[in-house]
Amino acid sequence: MEAGREVDFLSLKSNPNYRMKVFALLSFVSLFSLANGQTISSPEYRAWLYTNDCKELNGKDKDKANAEYFMGNDFFSTDVYVEMEKMGFKSIKQVLRAQSMSNVDKATKYLTWVKANQSKFTDKAKLISAANKAVSDQSLVRYLQTKGTIDIYKLCDCFHQNRSKRIPDEKTFKASPIVVVESIDLMAKATCLKSLYKTKGWFF
């Protein structure tokens, strides 16, 4: 563009080449935005969708990511176990035992921590709160992972792939009643836990 020369926007807009370029540019921006998830308008869908960054579970801050992911997704609930049982999973007893063992593990760590640190606290409530904080990452997931019972990265990946088969986009999400979405989540969790639990040789 030459200096001092005014651009005639009106005539430019009527130019078919210009319109083609603008259309191409807008299409590109739209496609780019879609690929980056920027066209998502509903916060509910965003919340539902953006729980799926499984890479973070093996990343730098993995302990925090694991705790947040598994606390938020509630994989190890009675509802999920009921679905697994319906699907013919034969080891519910072991799953429950794992839960108990992780509770025992957590309780033991809690008691050990309290014993080692109680002299530092004069206030009992503060001691309890600090002890809870110190053992908060000793969740069932961590327990299962350290025992080699489940690969949590695979579990996360399987879960998101499985439910994305049923709800591929925002349109389908919005069209689905909340109970349907919840049921899809539940079934995906049960399917993945059932296929990924390594039940042979548990605790024996």
Added chain:
Amino acid sequence: MNFVLYFLLIFNFESQAYSSSDLKEMLSCEIGTDVPIKKQSALTKYLLNVETLRELERQKFKHLSQYKLFLEEMIQLNGIKIAAGKSRLSEETRALFTLNLFIDFMKEEGFLNPVSVCQCAQAIGQSKVDKKPEVSSKNLEHAQIHEWFASCIKKQFVPTMYNNPELEDKYN
């Protein structure tokens, strides 16, 4: 743990129904498909009852936490199995299912043999009645039965799964 207590209270509510029955009736240790469920439920009632747990605490049972953990597992397993069942079970079938699951689970894990615990409690009761004829089986109190069950659980319980010294209950 609230869920456990709720379940225990459900088992508890019938306890007065047996107050005028004789010892053998109150403490039937028979199990099997041909035995009426009401007769069999006495067995689990005393094993699972919250009063028995309180009695175990009073008797300073050092594996009480483990026993409670086990009960919690059993109750959750029972709930899952019943919820996953294809058909709705009648109350009686459900009670029978729970009873069998409980007995199998306990035996499998090697914690207790419920029948043998029951027979042990029955023997204590019989010896009390034999020693003091004025204690007729008709005025036996349920508190006493919980006490007998607790001492038999204490004697026979084998801490197989959660054998962790840190978890042993300590009493002053």
